[in-house]
Amino acid sequence: MAERSTGAAAAGTTAGAAAGTTAGAGFRAEHGGRGGARGRLADGLRAYRMIAGMWLRSTMAYRASFVMTTLGNFAVTALDFVAILLMFSRVDALGGYSLGEIALLYGLSGTSFGLADLAIGSMDRLGRRVRDGTLDTLLVRPVPVLAQVAADRFALRRLGRVTQGLLVLGYALATLDVHWTVLKVVLLPVMVVSGCAIFGAVFVAGAAFQFAAQDASEVQNAFTYGGTTLLQYPPTVFGKELVRGVTFVLPLAFVNWLPAAYVLERPYPLGLPHWTGFLSPLVALVCCALAGLAWRVGLRSYRSTGS
Amino acid sequence: MGAGRLYAAVAAGGFRRYATYRAATAAGVFTNTVFGLILVYTYLALWDIRPHLGGYDRSQAVTYVWLGQAFLATLAIGGGGAEEELMERIRTGDIATDLHRPADLQLWWLAADVGRATFQLLGRGVVPFVFGALFFPVALPTDPVTWAAFLGAVLLAMLVSFGIRFLVALSAFWLLDGSGVTQIAWLAGVFCSGMLLPLNVFPGALGEVVRALPWASLLQAPADVLMGQARPLGTYALQGAWAVALLAAGRLLQTVATRRVVVQGG
Numbered sequence: 337m338a339e340r341s342t343g344a345a346a347a348g349t350t351a352g353a354a355a356g357t358t359a360g361a362g363f364r365a366e367h368g369g370r371g372g373a374r375g376r377l378a379d380g381l382r383a384y385r386m387i388a389g390m391w392l393r394s395t396m397a398y399r400a401s402f403v404m405t406t407l408g409n410f411a412v413t414a415l416d417f418v419a420i421l422l423m424f425s426r427v428d429a430l431g432g433y434s435l436g437e438i439a440l441l442y443g444l445s446g447t448s449f450g451l452a453d454l455a456i457g458s459m460d461r462l463g464r465r466v467r468d469g470t471l472d473t474l475l476v477r478p479v480p481v482l483a484q485v486a487a488d489r490f491a492l493r494r495l496g497r498v499t500q501g502l503l504v505l506g507y508a509l510a511t512l513d514v515h516w517t518v519l520k521v522v523l524l525p526v527m528v529v530s531g532c533a534i535f536g537a538v539f540v541a542g543a544a545f546q547f548a549a550q551d552a553s554e555v556q557n558a559f560t561y562g563g564t565t566l567l568q569y570p571p572t573v574f575g576k577e578l579v580r581g582v583t584f585v586l587p588l589a590f591v592n593w594l595p596a597a598y599v600l601e602r603p604y605p606l607g608l609p610h611w612t613g614f615l616s617p618l619v620a621l622v623c624c625a626l627a628g629l630a631w632r633v634g635l636r637s638y639r640s641t642g643s
Numbered sequence: 644m645g646a647g648r649l650y651a652a653v654a655a656g657g658f659r660r661y662a663t664y665r666a667a668t669a670a671g672v673f674t675n676t677v678f679g680l681i682l683v684y685t686y687l688a689l690w691d692i693r694p695h696l697g698g699y700d701r702s703q704a705v706t707y708v709w710l711g712q713a714f715l716a717t718l719a720i721g722g723g724g725a726e727e728e729l730m731e732r733i734r735t736g737d738i739a740t741d742l743h744r745p746a747d748l749q750l751w752w753l754a755a756d757v758g759r760a761t762f763q764l765l766g767r768g769v770v771p772f773v774f775g776a777l778f779f780p781v782a783l784p785t786d787p788v789t790w791a792a793f794l795g796a797v798l799l800a801m802l803v804s805f806g807i808r809f810l811v812a813l814s815a816f817w818l819l820d821g822s823g824v825t826q827i828a829w830l831a832g833v834f835c836s837g838m839l840l841p842l843n844v845f846p847g848a849l850g851e852v853v854r855a856l857p858w859a860s861l862l863q864a865p866a867d868v869l870m871g872q873a874r875p876l877g878t879y880a881l882q883g884a885w886a887v888a889l890l891a892a893g894r895l896l897q898t899v900a901t902r903r904v905v906v907q908g909g
Contacts, residue, residue: 401820408826415830419839423685425846427692430685552670558677566681573688578680 380483387487395492402493409496413450416568417442417504431572436511437600438570443505444524444592445567448531449560450498452539455532456486457494459539460553460560463546472640482631485543512600520599523614530616531591537623538563538586544627544634563588571605579605590619649746650754657725657758661766668766671716675771679712683779697843702782703870707841709775710866713768717760717797718804718861720832722825725756725805726812730825733815742901749809749890749897756805764797782870789868792875796865799882803860806889807832813893816900836861857885 395402420442424435433441462485465471474484514520542556549555563582571579571593583589583606597604598613661668686704690696699707714720729752732738741748775781784790811828815821833839835858842854842863853859860882867873 401822404823405826408823408830411830412826415834415839418834422840422845423689426696426844427689429692431688549666549670551664551667554667554670554674558674562674562677562681565678569681569685569688574681574684578684 376480380480383479383483384487387484388490391487391490392492405493406496409493410500411496413446413497413500416446416565417500420568431570433570433572433602436508436513437602438568439504439508440512440600441570441592441596442568443501443503443508444527444531444596445564446501447498447505448501448528448591449535449564450494450501451528451532452535453560454492454494454498456536456539457491458487458489459485459543460546460556461485461488462543463550463553466547466550466638469640471638481635482540514599515601523595523599527592527595527616530620533620534588534591534616534623535560535563537620537627538588540624540627541630544630547634547638559586563591567592576606583608587619587623590616646746650750653746653751653754654758654761657755658762659758661759661762671767672770675712675715675767676774679709679771679775682708682711683775697841698872699841699843699870700782702780703872704841705775705779706781706783706870707837707866709772709779709781710869711838711862712775713764713772714797714800714862714865715838716763716767718800718836719756719760719808720804720836720838720861721829722808722811722832724759724808725752726808727825729809729812730815730821733812734819734821739904742904748901749893752809752812753802753805753890756808757801760801760804784869784871789871793865793869795875796868796878796882799879799886800861800865802886803857803882803889806886806893807857809893810889810896813896813900816903832858832861835859837863837866841866857889860885 417439420430420435420438423430428434430438462471465474465485471481474481477484538559539556542553542559545555546553563586566574566578566582567588571589579589583594589605593605594608595613595616596602598610604610604612683705686708687701690699690701690704694700696704716723719726729738732741741751744751776783784793807828811821811824814824818824835842835853835856837853837859842850842859844850845853854863864873864878864882868875868878
């Protein structure tokens with residue numbers, strides 16, 4: 337519920353950081369366009385690997401601390417599922433879904449989000465970088481800024497969240513009485529990968545938004561941590577307007593609700609046609625493209641604080 | 644008299660300091676509202692199947708959700724109050740400066756934290772709560788006496804909350820790196836305060852244990868006073884006992900800890 341549940345420390349940390357926004361020396365973001373799109377992608381991935389590897393080595397210097405924070409990350413995430421278990425100590429079904437079915441939704445959402453969080457979960461630090469001016473350092477390096485921001489403070493301890501999601505997913509698969517077909521089996525990994533990409537797009541779009549709203553990183557938490565919490569429960573629980581919003585506006589429903597409806601042979605939310613359960617990869621692609629665009633616009637509009 | 648003015652000024656400073664970050668406050672309001680929405684729907688699904696679960700009806704369950712969102716930052720249930728800075732000052736040694744001030748360490752930080760909590764209540768708590776009350780069925784009292792009793796319970800909740808977090812912060816004197824303790828305090832806070840589910844829904848002995856722990860004073864106690872589920876005086880007694888016990892423990896630990904402080908030169 338909480339790194340997350342309303343980013344507990346957010347107000348405290350923003351209070352600690354300097355927030356001087358004098359419109360000082362204008363500093364336009366440069367877009368090095370060498371080598372075309374493919375070259376840039378390769379550059380970005382290489383940079384990401386190097387920076388993440390550096391953070392990985394620095395984490396491993398304190399192994400005991402790493403083990404403890406990973407366990408802590410696992411425990412914090414697991415509280416959500418404990419809440420669901422507590423609910424099911426009083427009822428047999430929630431929104432018409434059994435515990436096993438909810439565990440499937442939970443496991444898929446948790447694993448997808450956990451992977452996205454592991455890969456680029458530090459994107460929400462962008463606002464702080466804009467405020468304290470350290471973003472300027474990244475702009476002068478001959479490496480794509482997105483890769484630098486994404487790999488910043490790469491934290492392997494976030495594997496705790498992924499592990500927890502996978503365990504609940506395993507529990508769901510072990511207990512659920514699903515009529516498995518080849519298509520359903522293939523759909524599971526496709527869901528996890530597409531879901532990870534959709535959440536990744538939300539992270540990038542959130543970071544782009546922070547170019548404009550510098551100390552509003554908690555808005556991002558509402559969509560990332562809030563989104564994964566929402567998807568842990570069946571769509572039948574929520575009001576129609578909310579379901580419409582996360583299907584057509586911010587298409588989180590494609591992370592698990594729609595494809596899982598196919599796997600569980602449940603009625604689709606909003607009475608959507610059955611083929612929508614297979615749209616997740618396409619939706620993920622569109623989300624990533626739009627988020628990439630938003631990032632470019634955000635970066636172009638960036639003016640240094642001059643501090 | 645002079646001392647009272649000093650701590651009032653510290654509290655006002657704590658209030659103003661958080662009031663400076665308007666965008667962060669607005670973002671927090673938004674996030675609390677979104678999480679409140681998600682929780683309200685899940686609670687309503689739960690109460691549809693089991694009306695009167697834990698002695699609450701539907702509107703009381705909804706009220707409980709929005710109170711939780713209003714108190715999350717106010718009472719720093721997941722951490723994130725004055726204790727973070729205090730811990731950092733202990734780690735870096737700046738605490739030595741604080742100890743030389745002609746003011747009491749515990750009272751100083753309590754005043755700062757009460758200022759912070761008051762701002763968070765007004766700045767981050769009220770709006771999600773009003774939103775919830777406008778769009779969902781809530782159970783709110785109409786007589787001002789109950790509201791006054793509720794405010795009393797909130798004030799005591801602030802003291803208990805600070806009491807817990809002051810102890811967490813002082814652990815840094817021994818551990819230096821407080822991240823492990825902070826994480827455990829966060830887990831305990833979220834689980835035992837009833838942020839996940841009202842404590843009266845917890846089954847059996849687990850329910851009885853969590854309702855007796857200090858965290859029950861944070862959310863469950865004021866909520867039950869507001870909704871007429873608990874008598875104010877009995878609630879005050881339990882909250883007050885925990886506040887006194889925790890603050891006394893903090894004072895004792897502070898005395899032991901400050902004797903250990905060695906001010907390094909340079």
